[in-house]
Structures are given as C-alpha cells and as structure tokens.
Amino acid sequence: MLGSWGQQQRSRGLTEDTVTGRAGVVARFADFAGTYPWQWQAADLDEYTSVLRTRGLAVSTIRQMHGTLSVFCDYLIDPAYDWVQICESFFGDTPSQICLSWNTTRHLQDYEGHPGRRALTYEELQHFFDHADSKVEAAVAQGRKGALAALRDAQMFKTAYAFGLRRAELRGLDLADLHFNAKVPQWGQYAALHVRWGKAAKGATPRRRTVLLVPELAWWIEGMRQWVEEGRDLFAPGELAAMWPTERGARVSVEYIDRRFTALRRELGLDPALKLHCLRHSYVTHLIEYGYADRFVQEQVGHAHASTTAIYTSVSGDFKNRILAEALRRFNTLEDS
Incomplete structure (x- = not known):
C-alpha cells in the first residue's frame, strides 16, 4: 500500500523528501495502532493524538499528521484504485476514512508557530x-x-x-x-x-x-x-x-x-x-518600518500571499508610535483648517 501510494505521489511530482516523510508518518501510526490499514478505526486516531499531545508536540505538527493520514486513507478508498476490493476479497474487511471533522485538528489561525519566534530588534x-x-x-x-x-x-x-x-x-x-x-x-x-x-x-x-x-x-x-x-x-x-x-x-x-x-x-x-x-522575520519587519510597500516586501521575500508576509511582520512600538503621531498631526491640521 505504501509503495503504490508513493508511486502515485511521485506521479504528481512531489519530492522524494515529501514521499518519504509521509510514509514515515503512516508507518509510525500503524506501529502505534498495531493493526493493518483496513482495520484502522477513528478511535485509534483519537488515542494516538492524545498520546502525541502529552508529549508536547506543536499543534501544527499534529495537524500535519492528521492531514497525511487523511490523504493516505483517501487514496485507499478512492474508486480509481482497487484497495477496497482487494482488502474485502483477501481479508473480509475494507479501509475507511478515520480522519473526520470531529477528531482532527483544524487550521483555525494563520500562524501556529512558537510564540517566541519573532523579529530581532x-x-x-x-x-x-x-x-x-x-x-x-x-x-x-x-x-x-x-x-x-x-x-x-x-x-x-x-x-x-x-x-x-x-x-x-x-x-x-x-x-x-x-x-x-x-x-x-x-x-x-x-x-x-x-x-x-x-x-x-x-x-x-x-x-x-x-x-x-x-x-x-x-x-x-x-x-x-x-x-x-x-x-x-x-x-x-x-x-x-x-x-x-x-x-x-x-x-x-x-x-x-x-x-x-x-x-x-x-x-x-x-x-x-x-x-x-528569525533573520527573515527581521528583514520583513524592518522593510515595513522603513516604509516600503507591502507588495514590494511580498515580492522581495517570495510569498505567494500577502497574508503570509503579514504574519512575518512584528513592527516595533517606536514605529507604531511614529505612525500614530503622524496620523494625529494630520488630523490636527485638518481640524485647524
């Protein structure tokens, strides 16, 4: 199963590192469950996730694990492949999707990294x-x-x-x-x-x-x-x-x-x-503080989406105070006129 799934991913053009990394995620879950993929249950994922949380894994890491297992299960039950028929014929059981909306970690916010990661002053x-x-x-x-x-x-x-x-x-x-x-x-x-x-x-x-x-x-x-x-x-x-x-x-x-x-x-x-x-975070932040347009900064760092650049930005208090002072100065000028 892992071998044919790997072939499918290579056919999609995914890198060997991605294919190998995903196979490792599936293999580790299989070792934990102690059963074959056609025997997996949603409860197995619940238990595995609970164990990983007690080990202090980041939310983003667990979410990526859920995503990998979900993609693997989707592959197994896809009608374009014969794994459902093969498993039913040989083992009297069929694989199913164990990653469901109520037992997986959703991507609720743009940034899920360590709160301490920031731009250097x-x-x-x-x-x-x-x-x-x-x-x-x-x-x-x-x-x-x-x-x-x-x-x-x-x-x-x-x-x-x-x-x-x-x-x-x-x-x-x-x-x-x-x-x-x-x-x-x-x-x-x-x-x-x-x-x-x-x-x-x-x-x-x-x-x-x-x-x-x-x-x-x-x-x-x-x-x-x-x-x-x-x-x-x-x-x-x-x-x-x-x-x-x-x-x-x-x-x-x-x-x-x-x-x-x-x-x-x-x-x-x-x-x-x-x-x-964090040097990259610093670069983005400092360019914004220097007054460069958001689009220019986005192009400089190669972000496909402006929201990603915004996540990298953590402008200093001095910068925000300066912007506020300029806004107040403009406001007062308008009032005086």
Missing part, C-alpha cells in the same frame, strides 16, 4: 553581527584556525538578513547569483541576488526570484565584496561555484548553518526561541 541584530565579526578577529589574534570559516559565517548571516533568505536559498547561492541593478550602477554586481532555490509549490520545482538590495542595507556590500574578492578564494574552491564553500571543497549544509547560528545566539545569551528564520 535592531540592537539584537547589531550585537549578533558584531559577535560574528569578533570571531574572525579573535581567531587571527590568537593564531588559531577558523578565521576564514568565521569570516564566511559572518557574511553568510548578514546576507540572510540583508535579503530575507530562507536556509535553502542561502545555502544554494552561487557566485553567478550576484546581479547588477541599472538604478544603482555604483553598487556593481552587489545590487541584487538571484534566488534559485526558493520554496517550491506542491509538485513543482523551486521558485526563482530576484531580490533587490535596499539602500538601508547597503552596508552589506563592503563585507560581501571583501568575501567574494579576497576571502572565498582562500578556500581553494576550484570549479565549485558555491558562494559559501567549506574547507573540503563542498557547499555548506543547512545543518551547519543552523548549528552556527545557534552557537552564536547561545554565546550572546539571546532568547532560545530565536532561530535562523
């Missing part, structure tokens, strides 16, 4: 980047290995923020992804980034987009130019086109990026809820 960002830069200086001063890797990591995190990139987008950057912008010729090839590993829609290839560097973040250029023109070649990458090579001539992994961010965050004593993705 300007002060936190400055401390984070300063700390990353200090790793380079410390390694050089002490004559230790690691100065070059520290330089790469510092610029990598600055790039993630300066362009609002996801992990895979950051990791997948090549030198050829640096682009010009005719509106700011003085910035040269550092005026934009061509992102080729954006989040893919179901069954589709990764989305592409071009992200423009905004003037408020032009401080990024100096460090990036130093990395591209001086630092990167010291890794001796050869024909490797990756923007962020390793000492072994490979591309950095997303796991490494996560580990380094976590290590720097811990050393600074920042909130443990802050993850690498």
